Amino acid sequence: MASTWDVISAGLFLAIFLGIVYAGYRFSHLLQTQTTQTQSTLSQKGVTYNSGRLSVTTDRAPPTRDEYINNMQGAFERSAKNMKAHANAFTFGKGAGNENAAMASESSATPDKKGFRRTKKLD
Numbered sequence: 068m069a070s071t072w073d074v075i076s077a078g079l080f081l082a083i084f085l086g087i088v089y090a091g092y093r094f095s096h097l098l099q100t101q102t103t104q105t106q107s108t109l110s111q112k113g114v115t116y117n118s119g120r121l122s123v124t125t126d127r128a129p130p131t132r133d134e135y136i137n138n139m140q141g142a143f144e145r146s147a148k149n150m151k152a153h154a155n156a157f158t159f160g161k162g163a164g165n166e167n168a169a170m171a172s173e174s175s176a177t178p179d180k181k182g183f184r185r186t187k188k189l190d
Contacts, residue, residue, distance in 0.1 A: 069077075106116055113124035130138070150157055 109116065115122050115124075
């Protein structure tokens with residue numbers, strides 16, 4: 068037969084367990100309410116999210132092909148300027164144990180190799 072302490076400890080354990088389950092249920096309900104609120108707020112602003120897909124409604128026309136190409140070229144030029152300004156961040160073989168890596172990188176940069184070579188210098 069179970070003693071009084073066994074009954075009290077089992078009841079206490081059951082109360083703690085049910086409290087944790089109830090807190091999880093309330094937290095889940097809170098998240099669901101917040102998600103619904105956020106979706107309705109975003110849908111008023113023209114952003115919809117359904118089945119893992121996000122769509123944005125805008126009153127602007129999409130960029131033309133020429134605008135897109137110009138934007139991409141500008142982005143490449145800006146990144147090239149950043150790489151040129153921080154050349155030491157993009158070097159290899161400067162460590163103490165990388166003598167072989169430095170020699171390998173120098174030998175792979177020979178002009179007789181086939182591949183992409185820039186013909187125009189950037190500003």
